[in-house]
Amino acid sequence: xxxxxxxxxxxxxxxxxxxxxxxxxxxxxxxxxxxxxxxxxxxxxxxxxxxxxxxxxxxxxxxxxxxxxxxxxxxxxxxxxxxxxxxxxxxxxxx
Amino acid sequence: xxxxxxxxxxxxxxxxxxxxxxxxxxxxxxxxxxxxxxxxxxxxxxxxxxxxxxxxxxxxxxxxxxxxxxxxxxxxxxxxxxxxxxxxxxxxxxxxxxxxxxxxxxxxxxxxxxxxxxxxxxxxxxxxxxxxxxxxxxxxxxxxxxxxxxxxxxxxxxxxxxxxxxxxxxxxxxxxxxxxxxxxxxxxxxxxxxxxxxxxxxxxxxxxxxxxxxxxxxxxxxxxxxxxxxxxxxxxxxxxxxxxxxxxxxxxxxxxxxxxxxxxxxxxxx
Numbered sequence: 001x002x003x004x005x006x007x008x009x010x011x012x013x014x015x016x017x018x019x020x021x022x023x024x025x026x027x028x029x030x031x032x033x034x035x036x037x038x039x040x041x042x043x044x045x046x047x048x049x050x051x052x053x054x055x056x057x058x059x060x061x062x063x064x065x066x067x068x069x070x071x072x073x074x075x076x077x078x079x080x081x082x083x084x085x086x087x088x089x090x091x092x093x094x095x
Numbered sequence: 096x097x098x099x100x101x102x103x104x105x106x107x108x109x110x111x112x113x114x115x116x117x118x119x120x121x122x123x124x125x126x127x128x129x130x131x132x133x134x135x136x137x138x139x140x141x142x143x144x145x146x147x148x149x150x151x152x153x154x155x156x157x158x159x160x161x162x163x164x165x166x167x168x169x170x171x172x173x174x175x176x177x178x179x180x181x182x183x184x185x186x187x188x189x190x191x192x193x194x195x196x197x198x199x200x201x202x203x204x205x206x207x208x209x210x211x212x213x214x215x216x217x218x219x220x221x222x223x224x225x226x227x228x229x230x231x232x233x234x235x236x237x238x239x240x241x242x243x244x245x246x247x248x249x250x251x252x253x254x255x256x257x258x259x260x261x262x263x264x265x266x267x268x269x270x271x272x273x274x275x276x277x278x279x280x281x282x283x284x285x286x287x288x289x290x291x292x293x294x295x296x297x298x299x300x301x302x303x304x305x306x307x308x309x310x311x312x313x314x315x316x317x318x319x320x321x322x323x324x325x326x327x328x329x330x331x332x333x334x335x336x337x338x339x340x341x342x343x344x345x346x347x348x349x350x351x352x353x354x355x356x357x358x359x360x361x362x363x364x365x
Binding site: 013014015017021024025027 | 240248
């Protein structure tokens with residue numbers, strides 16, 4: 001750093017309040033909706049979806065990804081289940 | 096008609112106890128008979144901020160359980176004769192507070208006070224729920240900061256659903272009190288502005304308390320900020336907010352520190 005920069009006025013920090021405002025508006029819109037009043041909904045959906053899938057396929061719980069994206073107008077729940085190939089014999093034995 | 100006022104926020108450290116003491120004292124200065132009640136069982140601090148910590152004998156739980164009578168537990172303020180404190184218990188488990196017990200105490204207090212100001216603990220556990228349970232009005236203390244605003248929103252939802260008034264189909268009167276506000280930082284876009292907070296929470300504004308060293312000074316000596324230094328910016332802001340609570344119309348301003356030479360000298364001398 002040059003010596004002059006020590007004395008030069010620092011550039012103003014970018015305003016972060018508008019970001020805070022935007023983030024809060026999206027978050028609270030979600031939390032106020034019926035979805036938000038059930039904080040365990042994600043857990044519940046995850047368990048029930050996995051139960052449904054595992055009735056038909058042997059699942060590795062570690063290979064399941066559940067993601068939630070909260071948007072301004074819509075939210076998405078993404079369930080990603082990795083199914084290994086060649087499971088049919090195991091499934092037949094299980095049932 | 097007695098009014099039960101809860102000072103609440105969800106988030107901790109935003110200024111509930113400071114605001115309870117300041118508003119309680121200001122209501123008493125306006126001639127009202129006031130009791131401030133600490134609901135923070137196990138972590139009481141209203142006694143300390145009010146300067147009554149050495150005079151606590153009985154507490155809210157003792158009265159709720161019938162071990163002590165209400166007049167035995169109430170501590171009269173040494174500066175204002177129409178201001179009382181009902182402290183929280185420091186030792187008991189917070190589950191010792193019950194809906195019926197608190198309901199009885201509040202009902203008894205309604206007959207002898209104009210204002211019962213309930214200082215809620217942080218969080219949304221039993222103490223916080225009981226502090227708001229019997230409220231007619233609520234002061235929601237909010238810092239212009241994302242986590243505080245979010246928690247205030249949560250608390251507003253509970254005021255609209257979990258209070259006796261809400262269950263009767265009525266509304267708890269709600270007021271936002273913005274504390275620790277720094278006008279310069281808000282102007283630079285570094286801090287959420289008043290309009291941002293109000294637009295997000297959609298609750299009317301009771302007052303704006305500026306960030307100030309006088310708040311810490313007052314708590315150091317155990318005096319509500321409105322009594323300790325009435326000329327200070329936060330004290331004037333609390334005095335205005337209290338008048339609004341009493342129904343007066345007062346222009347909304349952010350009182351600022353007076354930085355004149357005389358003030359500086361006076362402060363040195365104080």
